[in-house]
Amino acid sequence: MKNSESTCLSSEKREDIWAIILALAVLIFSIIAPDLVHDIFKKYLFII
Amino acid sequence: MITSDWKKFIPGLLLCAVFAFVVMNIHHLLATYHKADAASVKIPVIKQKIASLEKQGAPAPELASLTHKLHQYQKALNHVNGKVGQRWKWATFLYETCQFKYVAMLLIGGILIRNLIGIPKIFLPGIGIARPLIKPGIIILGVHYIWSDVVKVGGTGLVLTAVFIFGTALTVMYICKRKGVSDGLGGIMGAGTGVCGVSAIIATAPVVKAKPLEMAYAIGTILLFGTLMLFVMPYLGQWLHISQPQFGAWAAIAILNTAQLIAAAEWYGDEARNTAVLINAARIMLIPFIVMYTVWFYGLKDANKESLGVWNTIKSKFPVFILGFFALVLLNSIDIPALGGPKEAGTPFWAMNAVYKWFFALGFAGIGLSISIDDMKKSGGLAFLIGSGAATAKMLLGLVAVVIIGTALLQVTGGH
Numbered sequence: 001m002k003n004s005e006s007t008c009l010s011s012e013k014r015e016d017i018w019a020i021i022l023a024l025a026v027l028i029f030s031i032i033a034p035d036l037v038h039d040i041f042k043k044y045l046f047i048i
Numbered sequence: 049m050i051t052s053d054w055k056k057f058i059p060g061l062l063l064c065a066v067f068a069f070v071v072m073n074i075h076h077l078l079a080t081y082h083k084a085d086a087a088s089v090k091i092p093v094i095k096q097k098i099a100s101l102e103k104q105g106a107p108a109p110e111l112a113s114l115t116h117k118l119h120q121y122q123k124a125l126n127h128v129n130g131k132v133g134q135r136w137k138w139a140t141f142l143y144e145t146c147q148f149k150y151v152a153m154l155l156i157g158g159i160l161i162r163n164l165i166g167i168p169k170i171f172l173p174g175i176g177i178a179r180p181l182i183k184p185g186i187i188i189l190g191v192h193y194i195w196s197d198v199v200k201v202g203g204t205g206l207v208l209t210a211v212f213i214f215g216t217a218l219t220v221m222y223i224c225k226r227k228g229v230s231d232g233l234g235g236i237m238g239a240g241t242g243v244c245g246v247s248a249i250i251a252t253a254p255v256v257k258a259k260p261l262e263m264a265y266a267i268g269t270i271l272l273f274g275t276l277m278l279f280v281m282p283y284l285g286q287w288l289h290i291s292q293p294q295f296g297a298w299a300a301i302a303i304l305n306t307a308q309l310i311a312a313a314e315w316y317g318d319e320a321r322n323t324a325v326l327i328n329a330a331r332i333m334l335i336p337f338i339v340m341y342t343v344w345f346y347g348l349k350d351a352n353k354e355s356l357g358v359w360n361t362i363k364s365k366f367p368v369f370i371l372g373f374f375a376l377v378l379l380n381s382i383d384i385p386a387l388g389g390p391k392e393a394g395t396p397f398w399a400m401n402a403v404y405k406w407f408f409a410l411g412f413a414g415i416g417l418s419i420s421i422d423d424m425k426k427s428g429g430l431a432f433l434i435g436s437g438a439a440t441a442k443m444l445l446g447l448v449a450v451v452i453i454g455t456a457l458l459q460v461t462g463g464h
Contacts, residue, residue: 016369019183023372026188026403027396031387034399041402045069046076 060174063167064417068409071157075150081139084128087121091132094118147282150405151315151412155278158416167417178414182307183369185407189325190376191390191397197326197460198377204457205297205327208449212301212442213331216241220438240270241304241438273439274308275419281443282315292316293458294450296323300331301446304439307415314408322460329374332367 030037098114125132142148161167167175217238224234281302285295295316303309306328313324379387380397388395450458 013368015180015183016367019180019187019369020372022181022184022407023187023376026184026400027376030396030399030403034394034396037399038402041406045406046073048073048077 056170057174057177060171060176061178062174063171064175064178064410064413067158067161067417068154068406068413071150071153071413072406072409074153078139078143078148080124080127081136082143083124084130084134085136085140087124088130088132088134088136091118091121091125094121147286147315149315150409151311154409154412155311155416155419158413159419159421162417162419163421171417175414175417178410179307179418180411181407181414182310182411185404185411186306186310186325186329187369187372187376188400188404188407189322190373191380191400192322193326193377193380193460195377195381198374201293201297201323201326201458201460202330204453205300205323206330208297208301208446208453209327209331212446212449216438216442223438237269241442269436270304270439271308271419273436274303274305277303277443278308278312278315281312285316285320288447290447290450291455292319293323293455293460294453296320296325297327297453297458298443298446298450300324300327301449302439302443306332307411310408311412311415319459323458325373326460329370332370 026037094114094117098111098118101111101114128136130136219238220241221234221238224237225231229237277299281295281299285298290298296313296319299309299312299316299320300323303312309324309328310321313321380389383389386396388397390397390401392398
């Protein structure tokens with residue numbers, strides 16, 4: 001029990017690691033297709 | 049990393065996504081018509097200025113800058129198929145006078161939906177998980193900074209926050225002890241009003257062995273004060289004519305919760321947000337130290353009667369995501385041509401710069417929809433008075449400090 005607690009990540013740490021993974025995913029997509037990423041978030045998502 | 053019951057988060061996350069999408073579109077519409085309204089007024093003025101400067105034989109760079117401005121205004125007007133003289137006063141009133149931007153709409157709208165209409169239980173887990181989506185937004189904002197900013201603004205901010213954090217924590221803990229408030233409540237209230245609110249309370253609670261009810265009191269106090277400041281400070285800042293970098297630093301001192309701080313600063317403007325994010329990065333790195341400080345103040349040891357250890361405390365309480373932020377600051381400072389910069393069109397950092405607001409919008413939707421008036425009522429008693437009194441004093445002293453420091457030392461340049 002004690003062992004599993006020590007190996008388990010706290011929710012705060014899990015949030016932090018997910019934040020890094022998401023930011024890394026955005027970086028990778030931005031390297032692959034910068035114009036597409038920019039247009040999606042600056043143009044296509046605005047419909048009015 | 050992925051929990052087996054991940055499906056329970058989907059309805060709430062979808063609700064936040066839809067809410068953020070609708071609000072971002074309303075914000076976009078207001079911003080577009082506000083720009084067109086301003087352009088409609090300014091185009092004749094600039095045209096007149098250009099004509100008179102041409103007569104006087106003004107230098108070319110001055111004329112070029114005005115022509116560029118004129119071109120920008122004409123673009124804004126063309127965007128709504130408008131003509132010079134046509135007005136959209138309603139957009140200027142809502143967007144500029146009332147500061148009715150996406151941050152305000154998501155927070156106020158979220159609070160109204162949660163407390164007037166109510167939210168079915170099925171959405172609550174997902175709404176809770178939407179709040180931390182502010183963190184990837186903060187990491188991505190790293191492309192706005194270079195190391196000289198970190199040293200200048202972060203250094204100033206670190207000194208400012210360190211003085212205020214430890215000053216407030218010591219004062220609150222001392223008064224709580226004198227007034228007979230339990231070590232548990234006094235400890236978490238001191239840490240909470242000193243630094244980063246809820247995170248510090250959660251980090252310090254096991255150290256001072258705070259009871260769940262005491263944690264609810266302390267978190268309620270921090271969130272209630274933060275919510276009040278979030279709505280009051282942007283208007284107060286405008287009324288006091290505080291510059292954007294000064295506001296960012298002031299908010300970083302006064303607003304304890306990271307999400308509420310980013311929301312208030314983003315509401316005030318981009319420059320305010322840039323300063324606030326950097327000072328917040330410096331501030332949250334102090335969380336492990338506030339835990340050690342609490343251990344020292346109350347002379348505590350853990351359950352096994354062993355010292356907690358400096359390294360273990362730092363390791364367990366360090367906010368890891370901030371390393372991602374500094375990694376991007378480092379990459380932006382090295383100035384790698386393949387990555388470009390946030391203002392260099394067609395580059396990866398320029399593309400990333402378009403994304404962070406959507407993460408913020410999802411996070412703010414989560415915050416707004418999770419603010420329950422009933423939870424706020426949990427705060428109370430003497431500890432509430434001491435905690436909010438200390439937080440108010442910190443806000444007022446913080447205002448004096450940023451006015452004395454001035455704008456230059458708190459301004460983020462962002463480099464290229």
